Amino acid sequence: MSKAFGYRAFGGPEHQEFLDRPVPVPGPDRLQIAVRAAGVNPIDWKIRNGWLGTDRPLPAVLGAEAAGVVEAVGPGVEGFAVGDEVFGVTVAGGYAEHTLLDAAVSARKPAEVPFATAAALPVAGATAWDAVEQLALEPGRTLLVLGIAGGVGSAAAQLARARGVKVVGTAADRNRDWVASFGATQVRYGEGVADRIRTAAPDGVDGLLDLIGGEDLREAAAVLADRTRLVSTADPDTAAALGGSAVRRNPGREALAALAALVAAGGLDPRITATYPLDRAPEALAEVESGHARGKLVLVVE
Template sequence: MSSAVQFSEYGTPDVLRVVDVPPLTAGPGQVRLAVRAAGVNPIDWKILHGSMRQVMPLDLPAGLGSDVAGVVDQVGEGVTAFSVGDEVLGASLTPSYAQSALADPTALVAKPAAVPWEVAATLAGTGITAWEVLHKLKLSAGETLLVHAAAGGVGTFAVQLAVARGARVIGTASERNHEQLRSFGAEPVSYGKGLVDRVRAISPRGVDAVLDASGRGEIPDSIELAGGPTRVLSLVAFDATSTGIQIHMTEPGAGGPEALRDILALIEAGRLRVPISGTYPLDEVAAALEASRSGHPGGKLVVLPV
C-alpha cells in the first residue's frame, strides 16, 4: 500500500484525507513514479471546491494534483524513453498528491541534478502555460509586454521568459511584490484606478501585447494600451470573449516537453528563478490549499510526499 490525499465530497480543504491506496501498475505506454514533490496550483482547490465539476466531472473519492517530479520505479510495455531510476518532471496521469503516480512519458522530461525537487515539481502547470501564451502572443525581442498579476504563478514565469526573449516587461502587482519583479527584470506598476496613466508614464506609446492572469477587470485598459484586442490574452476573463481578445485554457496534465526544456535551460543558466513559498507533507495538504486559495502565497507551494 501507499499513501495518497483524497476527498469523498466536494468542499473546503478540511474534507481532505490521507488514505492508503492499492499499488499502481504502469500500463502499456506508461511509467510509474515514486513522487518526490508535487506542485500546488489554483485549479486544485477549484476542483476540490466543485467549481470545475461541469468541465471536469470526477468519480469520488478522487485525488488532486498534476504537476509532479519523481523517480521512475516501473516502466510499462513499449516505453523506451525512460528507465527505472531516472529522475523526471512534468505532468502525471493520476493525482500527484500521493507517494506514487502514473505518467505518460511524452509529458515528462529528465530532471537535471542541479534542479531541486521542489522547483522541478512547479514547472509543468504554470511554466508551460506561460511559455504557451507568449508563443500565442508572438512576443519578440524589443517589444513591450504588460503582465497583469506579474508576481503570481503564471506571471512569475511569463515575466522571466519574456525578459529572456529580449522583451521589455511591465508588470502589475501589489506594492509588496515590486522589488521581486524588479529582480526578475520587470518594471512594476500598481493595480487599480489610473493604471493606463501609470503605464503610459513609463511607456508613452503603450504596449505591444498584454497577458492578463489577474481577472480584476483590466481588459478595457489592456485593449486601450495595446491599441486593440488582437494581442491581448487572458487566462481568466472568460466573460470578455466578445471584445475580441484571446482566451487561453490549459488542461491539467497537458504536456509540454519543449517548454519544460527551455525553462530548465534558463534555470540552469541562472536566468530564471522559481520562488518557493512553502513545502508541505501529505498530512498538511489542506494548509497548502488554503495558502493557495488566499491568492497571496508569495511563491510556489509544493507537496513533499516523502
C-alpha cells in the same frame, strides 16, 4: 498502501482529507513514480470545487504536477526507464507518495535541477512558456502581465525578458520589490489601473498576458492597441469579447525539457517561495487558494 491528500466530494476545503490508496499501476503511456515533490497551483482547488467539471471519479487526489523517480513503466512508453529522475503532468494527483505521470507530458530531470524546482515547471512554467510563445513579441516591445507576482506571472516575466522584451505587471504594492527582482515594473492593480499602466509604459503596451480576468482585464485592455495580442488563462470569455483569446496550451516533452534546460543554465528561476511536507498539504493549498501567494509553493515528499 500509499499516502495521498485529496477530496471525497466536490466543493470547498471541508471535503479535503488524507487518503490511503494502493500504489497506482501504470497503464499505456503512463509512468509510475515515487514522488519527491509536487507543485501547488490554483487549478488544484478549482478542480476540487468542481469548476472544471464533476465527472472525475471520487475520491480524487489533488495536484497536477510532480517530480520523482520512475518505479514502473507502462506499455507503449519509450524514452524512460526504471530509476530515471523525471517530472511531468500527473494523471493520478501529485499530492501523494506515489502517482502516475502522462509520459507524453513528462521529461527527464537534469541532475543539477532539484526535484522541488522541477516539480514547479509542468503547470506554471509551461503555461508561461506557451503564453510567451503565443504572443511572440519582438525585442524592445513591452509585455503587460496582469497578476505578475504568482508562479505563471514570474516565469512569463523571466521568459519575456530573456527575449529582450520589457515587462510591466500588476500586483499589490507590497510586491513591488519582488516584481523588480525578476526585471519587471510593478503597477498597482484595481480601479484606475489603465492610467497607472500608461505612466509605467509611456511608449505603449504591445502584448497582454491576463492571469486575473474580470474588471482589471477589461480596464487594462484599453492600453493595448492590437487586441489580438491579448491572451488569458483566467478569463478566456472576457478575453475573446475584447478581441483576444485563451492561452493555447501545447504541453509536451520538448517544452518541459527546454524549461528544465533553462533552469539548469540559470536562465529561469521558478521562484519557489515556500516548501511544505506532504503532511502540511492543506496549509499549502490554503495559501494558494487565498490568492495572495507569491511565486510557487511546492510539497516535498520525504
